[in-house]
Amino acid sequence: MSDHTSEHRTMTLKLIVWRQKGQNEPGRFETYVARNITEHHSFLEMLDVVNEELIREGKDPIAFDHDCREGICGMCSTVVNGVPHGGQERTTVCQLHMRKFKDGDTIYLEPWRARAFPILKDLVVDRGALDKIIQAGGYTSCHTGGVPDANSTPVSKAESDYAMDAAECIGCGACVAACPNGAAMLFTGAKISQFAALPQGQVEAPERVAGMVNAMQECGFGNCTNHYECQAACPKGIHVKFIARMNREFLKALFRAKSGSHTFIGEGQD
Amino acid sequence: MILDGKAPNGPIESTWDRHRFEMKLVNPSNKRKYKILVVGTGLAGASAAASLGELGYNVEAFCYQDSPRRAHSIAAQGGINAAKNYPNDGDSIFRLFYDTIKGGDFRAREADVWRLAQVSNNIIDQCVAQGVPFARDYAGYLDNRSFGGAQVSRTFFARGQTGQQLLLGAYSALSRQIKIGTVRMFPRTEMLDLVVADGEAKAITVRDLVTGEIRVHAGDAVLLCTGGYVNVFYLSTNAMGCSVTALWKAHRKGAFFANPCYTQIHPTCIPQAGEYQSKLTLMSESLRNDGRCWVPKRKEDCRKTPNSIPEEDRDYYLERKYPSFGNLAPRDIASRAAKEQCDDGRGVGPGGRGVYLDLKDSIARLGEQVIRERYGNLFEMYERITDENGYKVPMRIYPAPHYAMGGLWVDYDLMSNLPGLFVLGEANFSVHGANRLGASALMQGLADGYFVIPYTIANYLARTRPGKVSADHAECRKSVEEVKGYTRKLLSVNGNRTVTEFMRELGHLMWNHCGMARSKESLSEAIARIPAIREEFWQNVKVGGTGEEFNQQLENAGRTADFLEFSELLCRDALDRNESCGGHFRVEYQYPDGEAKRDDENYCYVAAWEWKGIDKPPELHKEPLKFENVHLAVRSYK
Numbered sequence: 060m061s062d063h064t065s066e067h068r069t070m071t072l073k074l075i076v077w078r079q080k081g082q083n084e085p086g087r088f089e090t091y092v093a094r095n096i097t098e099h100h101s102f103l104e105m106l107d108v109v110n111e112e113l114i115r116e117g118k119d120p121i122a123f124d125h126d127c128r129e130g131i132c133g134m135c136s137t138v139v140n141g142v143p144h145g146g147q148e149r150t151t152v153c154q155l156h157m158r159k160f161k162d163g164d165t166i167y168l169e170p171w172r173a174r175a176f177p178i179l180k181d182l183v184v185d186r187g188a189l190d191k192i193i194q195a196g197g198y199t200s201c202h203t204g205g206v207p208d209a210n211s212t213p214v215s216k217a218e219s220d221y222a223m224d225a226a227e228c229i230g231c232g233a234c235v236a237a238c239p240n241g242a243a244m245l246f247t248g249a250k251i252s253q254f255a256a257l258p259q260g261q262v263e264a265p266e267r268v269a270g271m272v273n274a275m276q277e278c279g280f281g282n283c284t285n286h287y288e289c290q291a292a293c294p295k296g297i298h299v300k301f302i303a304r305m306n307r308e309f310l311k312a313l314f315r316a317k318s319g320s321h322t323f324i325g326e327g328q329d
Numbered sequence: 330m331i332l333d334g335k336a337p338n339g340p341i342e343s344t345w346d347r348h349r350f351e352m353k354l355v356n357p358s359n360k361r362k363y364k365i366l367v368v369g370t371g372l373a374g375a376s377a378a379a380s381l382g383e384l385g386y387n388v389e390a391f392c393y394q395d396s397p398r399r400a401h402s403i404a405a406q407g408g409i410n411a412a413k414n415y416p417n418d419g420d421s422i423f424r425l426f427y428d429t430i431k432g433g434d435f436r437a438r439e440a441d442v443w444r445l446a447q448v449s450n451n452i453i454d455q456c457v458a459q460g461v462p463f464a465r466d467y468a469g470y471l472d473n474r475s476f477g478g479a480q481v482s483r484t485f486f487a488r489g490q491t492g493q494q495l496l497l498g499a500y501s502a503l504s505r506q507i508k509i510g511t512v513r514m515f516p517r518t519e520m521l522d523l524v525v526a527d528g529e530a531k532a533i534t535v536r537d538l539v540t541g542e543i544r545v546h547a548g549d550a551v552l553l554c555t556g557g558y559v560n561v562f563y564l565s566t567n568a569m570g571c572s573v574t575a576l577w578k579a580h581r582k583g584a585f586f587a588n589p590c591y592t593q594i595h596p597t598c599i600p601q602a603g604e605y606q607s608k609l610t611l612m613s614e615s616l617r618n619d620g621r622c623w624v625p626k627r628k629e630d631c632r633k634t635p636n637s638i639p640e641e642d643r644d645y646y647l648e649r650k651y652p653s654f655g656n657l658a659p660r661d662i663a664s665r666a667a668k669e670q671c672d673d674g675r676g677v678g679p680g681g682r683g684v685y686l687d688l689k690d691s692i693a694r695l696g697e698q699v700i701r702e703r704y705g706n707l708f709e710m711y712e713r714i715t716d717e718n719g720y721k722v723p724m725r726i727y728p729a730p731h732y733a734m735g736g737l738w739v740d741y742d743l744m745s746n747l748p749g750l751f752v753l754g755e756a757n758f759s760v761h762g763a764n765r766l767g768a769s770a771l772m773q774g775l776a777d778g779y780f781v782i783p784y785t786i787a788n789y790l791a792r793t794r795p796g797k798v799s800a801d802h803a804e805c806r807k808s809v810e811e812v813k814g815y816t817r818k819l820l821s822v823n824g825n826r827t828v829t830e831f832m833r834e835l836g837h838l839m840w841n842h843c844g845m846a847r848s849k850e851s852l853s854e855a856i857a858r859i860p861a862i863r864e865e866f867w868q869n870v871k872v873g874g875t876g877e878e879f880n881q882q883l884e885n886a887g888r889t890a891d892f893l894e895f896s897e898l899l900c901r902d903a904l905d906r907n908e909s910c911g912g913h914f915r916v917e918y919q920y921p922d923g924e925a926k927r928d929d930e931n932y933c934y935v936a937a938w939e940w941k942g943i944d945k946p947p948e949l950h951k952e953p954l955k956f957e958n959v960h961l962a963v964r965s966y967k
Contacts, residue, residue, distance in 0.1 A: 081878070098716075099602040107607055107829070114827050114873060114882065122881055124395060126568040128608045130710070131493055132399040147713075154713050179539055180879040187516070190396050194508040198501035199460050203380040203779050204451065206458035210415060213469025223462040223487060226494060230398055259460045 070096045070162040074109065076121055077169045082177050082185075088167075091121075098158035102145065103128060103135065105157055121168075122181040130154040130294065133229035136236070137182050138169040143233035143292045151231065151294040171236035175243070175279040186232045188278035189246060195274035196267035197250045199259050218256045225253040227295045234289035234297070240281030245289040247271050248305035249297050255308050265312035272309060332585075332937055332952035335740045336440035341426075341958045345444040348741070349784055353791035360385035362795040364548035365786070366533055368520045368575055370397030372492075372499055372771060373754025374554030376778025379502035382511030384783055389546055390503070390512055391535060393519045393570055393884075398500045401556060401568040402774060405492025406613035406707075407476060408484035409456075409771040411449040416473050420481040422446045429769065430959045432478045432659055433734070433762020434911035434927060436588070436935070439958055440741060441759045448780040449772050453485055455779055459498040463487050476767040477614050478659035478966075484768045489613055489706045495771055499778070519884065521815075522808045523551065523579045523750070524798070530579075530750035531798035534808045536816070538884060541877040543812050545805040547798050550749045550786060553579060554778070557733030557755040559592055561892050561899060562844065563836020565730035566598060566611040572888035573895045576737055576756055580895075584745045585937035585950060587738035587758035589895070590903035593765055593912045594845050595731035596622075596663035599714050599724075600683040609729040610714060612707045614663075614767050617656045619691035619700065622647050622667070622726075624675040624684050631677050635685055635723050646670055646684075654966040661764045661912050661925075662966060664728035668845050669923065671727075678725045687723035728845060732770060734761040734912060735902075738937040738952075742785035743777060746937075749793070751786065753777035758935065763911025816876045819886045824869030828885045831866050835859070835889075835896060843900050848916045852904040856897060863893040898938055898947060905949065908932045929961050 072093040079086030093109050100108070103125050110120035126134040130151040137152045139145035145155045160166065168182060176184040214222075226249070234245035251268055254260025260267070283302055290299045337344040337351075355363065363386050367378040370392040378390040392400060414420040425446040430437060453471070457463065463485050464472040473482040487494040506512040517538040524532035524545065532547040558573035559565040580586045597617065599610045623643045625631050630638050646666055648655045658666070667684045670676060677683045692700050697720055701708070708719045715725070737745050737752040739759055744751050754774040761769065798805070842855035866889070874880040909918040909925035910932070918926040935952040 097603065097605075100605055101607075101714075104605055104607050108605060111827055111829060114871060115825075117871075117873060119874060120882065122879060126394060126399060126570050127401060127404050128569060129404060129566075129610050131404050131490065132394070132401070132568060133396075133403075134394060134399050149709070150713060154710070156713065156716075158716060183879065186395055190398070190504065190507075190514075190516075193398075193501065194504040198505045199458060200505060201455070201458040201502075202383060203376075203455060203502070203783065206454050209413070209453045209457040209463075210470050212457075214465055215469050216465050216467050219462050219465045219469075222460070223494075226462050226487075226497065227490065229493070230396065253462065254460055257460050257462070259458055 070157065070160065072096060072105070072160060072163070073165040075165065075167045076181070078121070078181055079178050080180065082179055086178065096157050098156065100157045101128070101153060102139070102155040102157065103153050122183050124183050125153055128153045131229060133231040136171050136184060136231055136233070138171065138236060140167050143171065143236040144294050149294055149296050171232055173235045173241035175241060176232060176235065188280070189230055189232060189243065191278055192243060192247055192271050192274045193250065196263070196270035199254065200263060212258050214257060222253045222256040225249040225256070225297065225301050228297050229295055231294065233292045233294060235280065237288040237292035238281065239286055239288065240284060242283050243275055243280040244283040244302045244305065245293065245297055245299065247275050248301035251308055252301040252304040255304060264308060265315050268305065268308045268312050330950040332738065332935070332950050333740070334438050334952055335742065336438055337741065341439060341443050344440045345447055352784060352788040355787045355791050357385060361387055363387060363550070363790050364389065365550050365552060366546055366548040367391070367552045367554060368533065369400065369554035369556060369756070370500070370503065371400035371402035371554060371556055371754060372496055372774030373756070373778045374400070374552070375496065375499035375503045376775050377552055377554060377753055377782050378512050379499060379506050380779050380783045381786070382506035382509070385511070388506070388512040389515065389548065391515045391518045391520060393517065393538065395516055397503055397514060397516065398497060400496060401571055402496045402771070403493045404568065405771055406489045406611070407615045408474065408486035408491045408768040409452065409495060410476070410483050410766070410768045411453045411485060411772065412446055412483060413450055413453060415471060416482045418481045420483050424481065425449060425483065427959050428479050429760065429766060430762070431964055432764055432766040434764055434964050435762065435929070435933070435956060435961055436591070436910055436954065437760050437762035438741070438954065439956060444781065445760050445773060445776050448776045451780055452772060452775045456495060456498050459501060461487065461494045461498045474615060475618060475657065477617060477657050477663070478766040489704065492771055495775065499775070520575045521578060521812045521887065523582045524804050524808045525582045525747060526798045526802055526804040529748045532800070532805050532808070534812045536812070539879055541875070541880065543809055543816065545800050545809050547800045547802065547805060549790060549793060549795055549797070550751060552751045552753060552782065553737065553756050554753045555756050557736070558895065559730035559733050561836070561896050562730040562840045563832050564601065564606060564609050564840070566595060566609055569608065572891065574888050574891045577891040577895050579737060579745070579747070579750060581940050582747070583940070584747050584750055585738040585939055586735070586898060587935050587937045588735035588763070588902065589899040589938070590906055590913045591734035591763045591911060592730060593660060593732040593734060594664040594728040596660055596667055596728050597686060597726045598729035599711060600678050600727040602679060610710065611729065611731060612711060612726070614660065616686060616688070616704055616707060617663070619703065620686045620688045621645055621656055621690060622663070622684055622686055624670040624677060628674045631675060631681065635677070644670070644675070651966050658966050659764060659766060665845060665914060667728055683725040683727045685723040686726045688719070689723065692720065732765055734758065734763060734765055738935065742788055743782060744785070744789060749789065751782060753782060763913055816883065819872050819883060819890070820876060822867060822870050822872065824871050826869050827871055828882060828889050831862065831870060832889045832892065835862055835893060838862070839896055839899070843903055846914050846916050847903050849904065852900050855900045856904065859893065859897045859900070866890065866893055894943065901947065902936055902938065905936065906932055927963070933961070
């Protein structure tokens with residue numbers, strides 16, 4: 060057990076940070092020094108310290124997205140030393156702590172970089188494209204109130220656990236930022252797999268996979284070429300098997316469309 | 330003024346059913362003529378926007394985050410209560426109603442709580458239909474667990490991420506309506522004023538957080554679903570962006586603020602490690618199902634490593650004080666007990682502000698694997714933050730501000746005293762009284778959004794002509810000018826102290842003077858000191874940049890300015906309530922054994938405060954509370 064009552068040794072770090080005023084402005088790296096950082100600072104608290112100093116000096120603080128700071132809201136989104144969220148297994152950048160760094164380290168900070176995520180300012184990007192994918196079918200079309208008793212349809216524990224494994228995605232977009240193709244297939248595959256495993260998701264399965272895959276392409280995301288960088292970067296440990304499940308669901312839907320029971324891509328689907 | 334909550338009379342079991350029949354309806358073809366503005370997209374806001382869009386209303390929804398899926402409901406871990414009685418262990422709607430009234434220390438409106446318990450079962454049905462992957466047993470049926478303040482297992486859960494899964498369910502329903510076009514979504518947009526025209530709430534003025542544009546959105550009704558205000562303590566379990574701003578702007582426009590002094594301090598949070606800290610992290614109180622709270626019996630043992638302290642030298646203080654509920658005592662009681670041990674000099678960790686939560690006995694009984702399955706993500710989170718392994722050494726916990734039971738005053742229809750202004754979820758005061766039971770916040774947010782507001786809003790809209798106020802109404806134009814002026818004022822101070830410095834100072838004052846224990850002296854001192862901090866803020870705050878750009882300093886400055894006004898009201902309410910109840914503990918009012926001493930003769934009412942101006946004390950209005958179904962009694966968990 061570490062002794063919290065003793066004086067903490069402090070670190071000094073060199074930060075090389077991407078600064079960009081707005082979406083259509085040129086960006087560049089600038090260098091800052093973070094002083095008096097202890098091992099108990101979270102990464103974002105370290106950035107708070109740097110920003111407080113910048114504000115006191117009358118300079119523009121580094122803009123970065125964050126909210127819950129406990130690893131669940133999915134808002135934080137910074138590439139640290141080339142790795143989205145900084146590379147600690149199953150950890151968002153808000154839960155990364157400075158004990159993972161050494162005194163004198165140089166740290167590079169960049170925004171998510173992907174065609175579908177325009178940079179708004181510094182480390183802040185627009186991830187509205189992920190919402191568009193969900194809007195294209197990431198739901199069951201049940202009406203409020205018009206549903207059966209919750210226990211009327213048993214779901215095997217195995218299927219339920221599988222759905223939960225997929226549903227843990229926090230929608231941060233690290234998978235997209237990590238992918239050399241800027242693909243959102245881990246994000247989309249996870250949502251499709253969640254519904255594919257549950258009885259409630261069966262009725263609209265073909266329309267769902269068609270709609271969401273279409274939206275992915277329309278939003279400018281790339282395709283999967285099996286690098287698995289997405290899984291490595293995912294702070295929730297979402298598995299690439301869900302991409303395979305999406306592909307299988309897509310093929311199933313295609314066969315059903317061929318047999319005439321469902322419309323499909325380009326056949327009346329928006 | 331004596332306020333009337335307009336709760337239906339008669340047998341409690343049929344209040345909601347009768348009221349649903351008596352309320353007016355809006356004809357299906359007329360619904361699209363009404364525009365409803367929904368502020369906030371947490372459980373209450375997302376479920377309301379989705380359900381109202383589905384009914385055919387024209388909805389506009391707003392959130393400050395980059396996506397509606399990120400609202401702070403997402404962070405709720407433990408679970409959601411419902412009176413399903415699937416485990417066959419004696420639960421019923423009446424028992425959930427009873428437990429909630431008692432848990433709230435008899436300071437909530439009976440009919441509202443009954444309705445909540447009644448619709449709790451519909452919520453579970455709805456979520457399962459949406460594909461929420463609740464925990465199940467090996468037969469495929471839904472699993473339940475127990476939670477603080479109840480002796481039945483009525484809590485449904487999805488691992489340690491129940492709030493996330495419920496919010497994603499509501500978000501999916503909202504996304505469907507956005508696609509259909511019944512809901513227009515405005516992310517990265519913050520409400521900065523409420524427009525009241527001819528006595529009715531008809532519009533909001535917002536700031537686009539990306540471009541800085543300030544504009545007005547007019548509608549026929551406004552729903553505030555903007556959560557709670559415990560960031561007034563600076564360090565809390567809330568997200569960084571949670572604020573009182575939307576509620577405070579509405580309060581300044583005439584909406585009454587009810588029971589602001591009822592704040593919940595959650596017992597199982599990771600203790601503060603240093604001054605730089607930006608937030609406190611909660612660990613689900615479900616840990617108390619298998620964990621035992623203790624501190625050393627002797628002060629001199631506090632610096633020893635916990636595993637070296639023998640069993641006979643440990644004080645399992647909750648089991649000692651509350652033998653029948655033990656470690657599952659309600660939150661307010663467990664938090665106060667932890668504070669008592671630390672005040673007695675027997676706290677552990679930095680500054681002696683911590684107690685042990687020890688799962689050793691459960692690990693010995695059930696095996697580490699079972700504990701890992703139940704709470705694995707919490708142990709991981711604890712280790713990431715503290716660098717300590719909770720399986721090997723007991724975790725250290727300390728109470729932290731977590732939830733606001735108080736909020737804007739609403740009647741039974743969830744409408745504030747301003748016609749057209751509705752308040753849902755944590756933002757209103759209605760069902761939790763002076764203390765909320767675990768796993769009841771998610772229940773309330775979804776009850777209000779899915780099953781209450783779709784009915785009660787029609788009761789208002791049916792009496793009002795659609796489109797009465799448009800964006801070029803004089804009050805709307807005035808509001809836009811005022812917000813623009815306010816923004817310029819914040820930017821023009823150009824002093825020497827940062828926004829965070831002010832917020833930290835205020836939070837520190839509030840925690841020490843109006844936190845877990847309050848006294849006449851501490852509150853009077855806070856009330857005297859807050860105006861000075863506020864004054865300094867407006868003379869010496871430093872906010873850089875401009876209003877016409879992405880400017881996080883400016884956002885924080887606005888929220889802090891509102892906390893600097895609101896905090897004073899919170900303290901005034903706490904000073905006015907000369908009793909201890911639930912989350913409000915006044916040291917002058919306690920029994921010899923340290924338990925809270927309620928005063929039903931003089932304080933069995935809702936305190937609803939009316940804004941009178943920055944330099945004038947607020948005016949108190951009372952809504953008397955009647956208890957006809959659960960008899961007023963001393964709340965005991967011994």
